[in-house]
Amino acid sequence: MRADRPRGWRLVGRYTVLGVVAAVVLFPIYAVLLQALKSGPDALDHPSSLLPTHLTLDTITTAWTDGNLGRMMLNSMLVSLLVTAGVMLTSLLSAYAFAFLRFPGRGVLFVFFVATMLVPAEVTVVINRRTADSLGWLNSYQGLVVPALASTFGMLLVRQMFLTLPKELHEAASLDGVGHLRFLWEVAAPLSRPTLGALGLFTFLGTWNAYLWPSQVITDEAHKTIQIGLEDLKTPGDISRFNLITGGLVIAALPIFVMLVLFQRQLVRGLTAGAVKG
Amino acid sequence: MKRRLRDVPPALAMLVPSMALLAVWTVYPLVMAFINGTKSCDSTGRRCNDVGWQQFSNVWQSREFQHALGVSLKLAAMTVPAGLILGVGLAVLADKHLRGIGFFRTAFSSTVATSVAVASLVWFVLLQPEIGVLSDLFHEWIPSLKQPGLLRDPGTALPAVALSSVWAGLGFTFIVITAGLQGIPRDLYESAYVDGAGSWRRFTNVTLPMLSPSILFITVVLTTRALQTYAEVSLLTGGGPNPEKSTTTIPYLIYGRNSVIQNNLGLKSAAAVLLFVISLVFAIVQFRGFEKRVQYAR
Amino acid sequence: MAQVRLEHITKVFGDGAEAATAVDDVSLEIPDHEFMILLGPSGCGKSTLLRMVAGLEDPTEGDVFIDDVRVNDVEPKLRDVAMVFQSYALYPHKTVARNIEFPLKVRGIGKAERAAEAQRAAEVLGLGPYLGRKPGQLSGGQRQRVALARAIVRRPAVFLMDEPLSNLDAKLRGDTRAELVDLHRRLDSTFLYVTHDQVEAMTMGTRVAVINQGRLEQVGAPQEVYDRPASVFVAQFIGTPPMNIIPGGLLGDGSVRLGVRPEHLRLDTGDGATGAGGGRVQATVRQVEHLGHEVLVLAHGNGDDGLALTARLPPEPGLPGAGDVVEFAFADRHVHRFDAASGERLP
Numbered sequence: 001m002r003a004d005r006p007r008g009w010r011l012v013g014r015y016t017v018l019g020v021v022a023a024v025v026l027f028p029i030y031a032v033l034l035q036a037l038k039s040g041p042d043a044l045d046h047p048s049s050l051l052p053t054h055l056t057l058d059t060i061t062t063a064w065t066d067g068n069l070g071r072m073m074l075n076s077m078l079v080s081l082l083v084t085a086g087v088m089l090t091s092l093l094s095a096y097a098f099a100f101l102r103f104p105g106r107g108v109l110f111v112f113f114v115a116t117m118l119v120p121a122e123v124t125v126v127i128n129r130r131t132a133d134s135l136g137w138l139n140s141y142q143g144l145v146v147p148a149l150a151s152t153f154g155m156l157l158v159r160q161m162f163l164t165l166p167k168e169l170h171e172a173a174s175l176d177g178v179g180h181l182r183f184l185w186e187v188a189a190p191l192s193r194p195t196l197g198a199l200g201l202f203t204f205l206g207t208w209n210a211y212l213w214p215s216q217v218i219t220d221e222a223h224k225t226i227q228i229g230l231e232d233l234k235t236p237g238d239i240s241r242f243n244l245i246t247g248g249l250v251i252a253a254l255p256i257f258v259m260l261v262l263f264q265r266q267l268v269r270g271l272t273a274g275a276v277k278g
Numbered sequence: 279m280k281r282r283l284r285d286v287p288p289a290l291a292m293l294v295p296s297m298a299l300l301a302v303w304t305v306y307p308l309v310m311a312f313i314n315g316t317k318s319c320d321s322t323g324r325r326c327n328d329v330g331w332q333q334f335s336n337v338w339q340s341r342e343f344q345h346a347l348g349v350s351l352k353l354a355a356m357t358v359p360a361g362l363i364l365g366v367g368l369a370v371l372a373d374k375h376l377r378g379i380g381f382f383r384t385a386f387s388s389t390v391a392t393s394v395a396v397a398s399l400v401w402f403v404l405l406q407p408e409i410g411v412l413s414d415l416f417h418e419w420i421p422s423l424k425q426p427g428l429l430r431d432p433g434t435a436l437p438a439v440a441l442s443s444v445w446a447g448l449g450f451t452f453i454v455i456t457a458g459l460q461g462i463p464r465d466l467y468e469s470a471y472v473d474g475a476g477s478w479r480r481f482t483n484v485t486l487p488m489l490s491p492s493i494l495f496i497t498v499v500l501t502t503r504a505l506q507t508y509a510e511v512s513l514l515t516g517g518g519p520n521p522e523k524s525t526t527t528i529p530y531l532i533y534g535r536n537s538v539i540q541n542n543l544g545l546k547s548a549a550a551v552l553l554f555v556i557s558l559v560f561a562i563v564q565f566r567g568f569e570k571r572v573q574y575a576r
Numbered sequence: 577m578a579q580v581r582l583e584h585i586t587k588v589f590g591d592g593a594e595a596a597t598a599v600d601d602v603s604l605e606i607p608d609h610e611f612m613i614l615l616g617p618s619g620c621g622k623s624t625l626l627r628m629v630a631g632l633e634d635p636t637e638g639d640v641f642i643d644d645v646r647v648n649d650v651e652p653k654l655r656d657v658a659m660v661f662q663s664y665a666l667y668p669h670k671t672v673a674r675n676i677e678f679p680l681k682v683r684g685i686g687k688a689e690r691a692a693e694a695q696r697a698a699e700v701l702g703l704g705p706y707l708g709r710k711p712g713q714l715s716g717g718q719r720q721r722v723a724l725a726r727a728i729v730r731r732p733a734v735f736l737m738d739e740p741l742s743n744l745d746a747k748l749r750g751d752t753r754a755e756l757v758d759l760h761r762r763l764d765s766t767f768l769y770v771t772h773d774q775v776e777a778m779t780m781g782t783r784v785a786v787i788n789q790g791r792l793e794q795v796g797a798p799q800e801v802y803d804r805p806a807s808v809f810v811a812q813f814i815g816t817p818p819m820n821i822i823p824g825g826l827l828g829d830g831s832v833r834l835g836v837r838p839e840h841l842r843l844d845t846g847d848g849a850t851g852a853g854g855g856r857v858q859a860t861v862r863q864v865e866h867l868g869h870e871v872l873v874l875a876h877g878n879g880d881d882g883l884a885l886t887a888r889l890p891p892e893p894g895l896p897g898a899g900d901v902v903e904f905a906f907a908d909r910h911v912h913r914f915d916a917a918s919g920e921r922l923p
Contacts, residue, residue, distance in 0.1 A: 011376075014378070018371060021368065022382055022385040025368070025448065028404055028445065029388065029392070029400070031411045031412075032400050032403055035301055035403070035411070089295075090299070093292040093296070094292060097288070097292040101289040102285050103283075103285045103286045104286075109297075113300070115493040116300045116304045116305065119304050119308050119540070119554065120502065120506050120554055120557055121506070122529050122533075122550050122554070123311045123550040123551060123553065126307070126314075126532075126543065126550065127306070127310040127311060127314070127547075129646065131301050146299070146303075147302075149291070149299050150296040150299035150300050152300070155296065166663060166665060168661045168662075168663050168664075169475075169480045172659065172661060174632075174652050175632075175653060176679035176726075176730070177679065177683060178678070178679075180292075187669075188669075190669045191668065205390065208393065208396070209393030209394065209509070210393075211393065211394055212509065212533070227395040227396070229396070230396070231399075231513060245399060245402075246403055248399075249396050249399055249403070250392070252395075252505060253391055256391035256393075259386070260390060261384055263546065264380070267385075267387075267453055
């Protein structure tokens with residue numbers, strides 16, 4: 001018997017605690033979801049708004065059309081996919097250099113990389129906005145994507161994973177004449193799949209959810225991402241349209257929720273593979 | 279070629295993309311922020327004159343910055359311990375071999391899917407004084423939910439922002455701590471169990487020490503996040519309620535829509551650099567303080 | 577087909593106060609077709625020596641030649657050597673077939689040809705049925721063969737092997753030894769093989785290089801090294817149980833130490849049948865180990881010099897028991913003489 005497997009009443013107690021806690025954590029999501037699935041008046045009739053009756057997709061569809069959310073979702077999707085692919089690429093390359101190559105100045109460069117992680121966006125945003133401006137990147141996809149393409153977090157995560165691979169693999173490959181890129185694609189990357197999956201998921205999530213930087217570089221409707229666009233649904237004063245925003249919230253969070261449900265285990269496994277081992 | 283230098287060309291090729299990006303989008307703006315922090319510019323940002331390093335201490339001593347610093351620190355004091363305790367609690371609760379535990383794990387990590395913007399708007403909806411669910415359900419116990427509204431009452435606005443922030447960060451904390459828990463070798467628990475340690479002793483003697491690297495990481499992340507709180511404030515309160523400005527954090531002071539230094543690049547840069555230094559000091563202190571106690575599992 | 581030559585190789589790890597000399601001025605010539613064993617205890621520098629031939633480490637001083645070409649600055653992949661690692665270093669996500677053909681793929685050899693080559697190498701090692709499996713689904717012995725096949729398929733000039741049998745169980749190790757010797761004969765190329773196991777050294781090598789603390793102690797054919805060990809270290813490292821070393825003072829010459837192998841010690845039953853001209857030592861029996869085909873008598877000398885003796889005797893009646901005082905005798909022709917100070921063999 002495992003030391004931590006309870007039985008009988010303790011089991012019931014444990015499920016009860018888990019259930020109550022889950023209910024509390026999920027309550028905000030549940031309340032907003034139900035409001036989004038009701039017509040305006042029903043949504044505001046509390047506490048019956050919390051009962052799953054009189055459900056309709058009207059609010060969500062209205063939010064979708066009125067808020068121009070389709071366009072924003074596409075923007076968010078495009079930007080998040082590009083950034084995720086880019087970050088995985090740059091992280092793989094820099095992690096490989098730090099994990100497998102020996103060159104003078106490696107330690108100094110590594111410290112440089114890590115130090116950049118400590119610089120908060122708040123410090124860089126003002127100047128970066130000007131840089132984007134002078135490049136003509138305001139209100140453009142480049143402006144949203146390019147500055148996010150290098151990730152020290154990603155480099156560290158992948159490097160940590162690479163360091164757990166047996167050294168002999170790399171030595172055997174170098175004796176067999178395997179080039180660096182081939183080793184990276186054919187050996188190191190496939191063996192680091194869980195870590196890369198976690199990195200990809202986190203990067204996608206972070207980009208999808210980014211707020212400060214998009215709010216600074218994007219002002220036009222054509223390039224707005226969903227996160228900064230949602231606010232437009234927050235029309236003060238007009239109570240009848242109030243729950244439109246709940247429809248917008250559901251739409252904005254849905255893709256990420258689906259990803260989370262599908263990949264929750266991989267996320268934890270990917271982090272366990274590299275991060276925990278000092 | 280000598281082995282010492284043999285790896286230099288491939289290493290350079292592999293590092294250049296990241297290095298170039300970091301140089302342009304992180305190092306350059308950091309240096310510029312320091313330089314701009316010493317200047318005073320007009321609203322167009324073209325004509326500037328040099329104020330010197332004096333400006334940093336001017337900003338630091340200004341009433342607005344001191345107030346915003348106080349708000350940011352209060353926010354951190356509310357969100358970091360709460361987020362940490364809740365996150366560890368949830369992770370330990372869900373770290374059991376039970377049927378259906380996957381559902382609970384997904385539930386507990388679900389707030390990772392809600393961005394700060396989404397989470398803030400969720401709470402904005404729930405706490406809306408006239409028609410929010412929570413306001414309608416609980417106003418008999420907490421009158422300020424209705425009058426004037428939790429987000430409009432100078433006394434409760436900041437705790438309400440903190441509530442939204444803690445909730446939004448819970449999923450991430452849960453995932454990192456869960457990963458940490460799964461890295462703890464099971465035989466440690468089993469040997470503690472055989473030694474007759476009860477569940478509380480196993481928690482304090484095995485779980486907590488073995489989790490310390492994850493806890494340190496989360497503490498630093500949560501603190502940094504709290505000090506850099508912007509979106510929650512922007513969406514929930516707009517820095518108000520005014521005139522108390524009860525929720526004007528440092529980032530909101532710098533970037534907020536009705537920021538008093540909106541068009542003053544020099545002041546904005548100086549304030550941002552000060553924020554960076556404060557975050558850095560906190561991170562260093564936390565690393566130092568933890569260093570001796572952290573157990574790195576091998 | 578190639579010969580390997582090491583000239584005054586020294587390898588120092590670290591620098592300053594932490595510098596550690598792993599290999600100390602080793603010169604060694606390995607002719608074409610030889611099965612050369614680098615033998616020594618763990619940490620003696622033998623693996624470092626092998627890795628310098630492979631190009632995975634740079635010598636601090638000295639030169640490595642392969643076929644009279646100095647390869648110090650030649651990349652590993654251009655040295656035409658293949659290496660079998662102790663951990664096998666198989667790619668866990670690739671099938672056996674893909675593992676074996678990977679070195680060929682890297683060299684741009686066509687799909688059909690490399691499949692055929694991999695097939696052939698797999699047949700040689702009896703891996704035919706496992707080509708579609710992943711390393712994780714194989715036993716230790718099978719994995720070891722995959723590692724060998726991956727080396728063979730390249731037809732390298734020199735095979736380097738770093739304790740390839742040490743992760744196998746005893747029975748499998750015995751079988752594989754014979755197969756490796758067979759393989760060496762068939763491939764007709766140069767093998768450089770690192771081990772700490774003297775049985776592997778004795779049974780497989782055409783020559784053995786014994787290394788201790790980074791220094792080359794002796795090079796020679798296995799029997800020669802056994803029969804005429806160049807130092808006390810070699811004498812005691814090769815042969816089980818190890819050679820008995822008796823202080824010369826016991827027999828009247830303090831400047832030498834005498835070595836006698838356990839099989840050359842005889843019980844002196846006092847009837848004079850053991851013959852004369854050698855020496856004799858009095859000892860107290862500590863333990864008697866019956867191994868079936870032979871008996872080991874472990875004893876300690878009756879002096880206060882801590883002398884320990886082991887004798888290897890036939891399982892015949894009349895053996896002593898623990899606590900008995902006995903006298904061991906040995907013939908002069910079986911005595912090895914070593915300098916008491918340096919430990920080196922005296923002619």
